[in-house]
Structures are given as structure tokens and as C-alpha cells.
Amino acid sequence: MNHPTEIPTRRDLGADLPAVTEDQRHIGVAIPREGVRRLTQGRGQYIDDIELPRLVHVVFWRSPVAHMRITRIERAAAQAHPGVIAVVVGSEIAEICKPWVATLAHLAGIKSAPQYPMAIDRATWHGEPVVAIVAETRAIAEDALALLEV
Amino acid sequence: MKTPSDHPTRRVRVTVNGTPLTREVECRKHLVDFLREDCGLKGSHLGCEHGVCGACTVKLDGQIVRGCLVLAAQADGHRVDTVETPNPSKRLKALQDAFVEHNALQCGYCTPGMLMAALELVEQQPDAQREQVREWMSGNYCRCTGYHAMVDAVCAVLEQQKAGRFMDEPVEARA
Numbered sequence: 001m002n003h004p005t006e007i008p009t010r011r012d013l014g015a016d017l018p019a020v021t022e023d024q025r026h027i028g029v030a031i032p033r034e035g036v037r038r039l040t041q042g043r044g045q046y047i048d049d050i051e052l053p054r055l056v057h058v059v060f061w062r063s064p065v066a067h068m069r070i071t072r073i074e075r076a077a078a079q080a081h082p083g084v085i086a087v088v089v090g091s092e093i094a095e096i097c098k099p100w101v102a103t104l105a106h107l108a109g110i111k112s113a114p115q116y117p118m119a120i121d122r123a124t125w126h127g128e129p130v131v132a133i134v135a136e137t138r139a140i141a142e143d144a145l146a147l148l149e150v
Numbered sequence: 151m152k153t154p155s156d157h158p159t160r161r162v163r164v165t166v167n168g169t170p171l172t173r174e175v176e177c178r179k180h181l182v183d184f185l186r187e188d189c190g191l192k193g194s195h196l197g198c199e200h201g202v203c204g205a206c207t208v209k210l211d212g213q214i215v216r217g218c219l220v221l222a223a224q225a226d227g228h229r230v231d232t233v234e235t236p237n238p239s240k241r242l243k244a245l246q247d248a249f250v251e252h253n254a255l256q257c258g259y260c261t262p263g264m265l266m267a268a269l270e271l272v273e274q275q276p277d278a279q280r281e282q283v284r285e286w287m288s289g290n291y292c293r294c295t296g297y298h299a300m301v302d303a304v305c306a307v308l309e310q311q312k313a314g315r316f317m318d319e320p321v322e323a324r325a
Binding site: 033039 | 157176178191193194195196232233245246249250253255257258259261262265
């Protein structure tokens with residue numbers, strides 16, 4: 001469909017332009033990227049660089065194994081740690097966040113198992129988040145991480 | 151809220167990119183967190199936070215270090231230079247230009263660390279061959295572009311140096 005002979009000579013837009021460009025300016029020429037120089041000067045802004053008013057930090061206790069049952073989470077000590085704002089487990093976040101279900105547009109009815117934001121009852125991959133700790137600083141949140149018992 | 155005994159702090163005097171700064175920081179704070187949070191210099195990035203990825207590479211008294219493996223307190227009385235320096239040396243500027251020219255970055259997250267590592271190579275090993283450049287840069291991870299363009303860029307700057315482009319800016323002797 002992209003063969004030059006098949007491209008209509010008239011188009012809705014740019015009817016006065018030739019169907020196949022004869023403009024050779026950009027062919028075989030490296031085009032400099034816009035906005036890349038500032039990245040070499042440390043002047044990019046990535047998500048972790050953003051500081052907002054009332055910004056807090058979250059860290060996760062993640063599954064250390066590929067598969068585990070979660071029988072008990074002891075979080076009182078972490079919750080009581082100064083500077084900790086919230087300690088959240090999977091069942092709680094599931095109440096306010098629906099699980100992701102992947103579907104395929106070209107295969108009707110095919111869909112993934114529901115994927116919750118955090119593990120509920122069991123973790124099924126190494127690194128799956130099990131407990132989230134929100135605190136005033138990342139250091140405090142990581143301190144509280146050590147007070148968890150899972 | 152904080153209990154002083156849990157998180158002792160310390161007054162740290164550091165010359166960052168030529169500007170003397172005094173900050174009260176937790177003793178346990180890493181140099182890169184100090185730069186990012188206390189000095190507002192977000193150019194040095196955190197990748198792995200355990201010395202593997204090199205995204206936090208900065209210069210401490212002219213020598214590159216992992217910002218996540220050095221404490222801010224250890225930099226007390228010393229000089230720290232990052233990629234944001236307002237007065238980049240000719241070599242650093244040449245590296246920045248070469249990275250742009252060779253398209254040696256995509257998202258740019260690893261680039262500040264790459265540049266600091268490359269800068270030390272250019273300064274300290276002017277005769278490095280391509281293989282040595284690859285070996286040297288192997289301490290810095292990039293998850294976008296692959297490394298060929300970066301090695302090309304560093305080799306180009308080494309060539310410029312051999313051609314005498316930085317003659318008027320001799321490398322300062324190591325302490």
C-alpha cells in the first residue's frame with residue numbers, strides 16, 4: 001500500500017504536494033535531538049526529582065521469595081514510629097483500587113487474572129509489594145520497614 | 151518528632167561546585183541524598199543505592215565516588231563536583247557535546263554519572279584505547295541506549311585531547 005504507484009496523486013490535505021516527496025534534505029542525515037543537551041547538564045526533571053508541597057514518601061516491604069502465604073502482618077511498631085503516616089496492606093488498598101485486568105482487543109474474551117496493586121493473602125512473585133509504608137521522609141519510611149513483622 | 155539520639159546530626163561544610171555550603175545533616179545521610187535533598191542538585195541520580203549502577207557518580211576532591219556509598223559527613227571539609235557545575239571544564243564540556251553529537255543518551259537518567267566517570271577517564275588515562283574505555287565505563291549502567299554510542303563519544307573526546315584541544319587546561323594533580 002505504500003508503493004509509489006499506489007499512493008493517490010490527490011490527497012485531502014496537501015493536494016498540491018507531490019505524492020512522493022522529492023525533498024531530499026532529511027534523507028540519510030542525522031537530525032539533532034531537541035532538548036537533549038540539558039540532560040547532559042543534570043537539568044532534566046525525573047519523577048524522583050519533583051518536590052511538591054506536603055510531599056510524602058512510600059516504601060514497600062516486598063516478598064523476598066517467589067511464592068509465599070501471608071499469615072500475619074504485625075505493623076503496630078511501624079505505625080507508631082515517629083514520622084510514619086500510614087502502613088497499608090494489600091486488602092486495604094484493594095478497597096480503593098480495582099485490580100488491573102488485561103484484555104486483548106483482537107481475541108474477545110481473553111483476559112488476564114486480576115492483578116491487585118499489592119499482595120493479598122499470598123505473594124506470587126519475588127518482589128511483589130506486601131506492605132506499603134508512607135512517611136514524612138524516605139529515611140523514616142525505611143526505618144519503619146525494619147519494624148514490620150510479616 | 152525526631153529523637154536526637156536515634157538520628158544524630160552533624161554540621162557539614164562542603165564546597166559543592168565551587169560554592170561553600172554548610173548544612174546540618176543526619177550522620178547517616180548519603181552524599182547523593184545530601185546533594186539532592188539539602189543542596190537542591192537533582193542532577194545526580196539514584197538507581198540502585200548500593201554502588202552497582204553508577205547513576206550517582208560524583209567527584210569528591212577530584213576523584214569519582216559513588217554518591218550512595220559515601221556519607222555526607224565524610225565529605226565534610228572536602229570538595230564535591232557534580233555534572234551541574236556552572237563552570238564545566240573544557241573536558242566536561244567536550245564530553246557533553248560529544249554525548250549529544252553521538253546520541254549517547256536516550257532518557258538521560260544515567261548520563262550525569264556516565265559523564266563524571268568518563269571525565270575521570272579522560273583526565274587520568276589520556277592514552278586509553280577503546281577496550282579500556284569500555285572496561286572503565288562498565289561501572290555505569292544504562293537501561294536505554296546500549297553503550298556503543300557512549301564509547302564512541304568518549305573515544306572522540308580522547309582523540310580531541312590527543313590533538314591538543316585541552317592543552318591550556320592541564321589536569322590538576324591528584325591529592
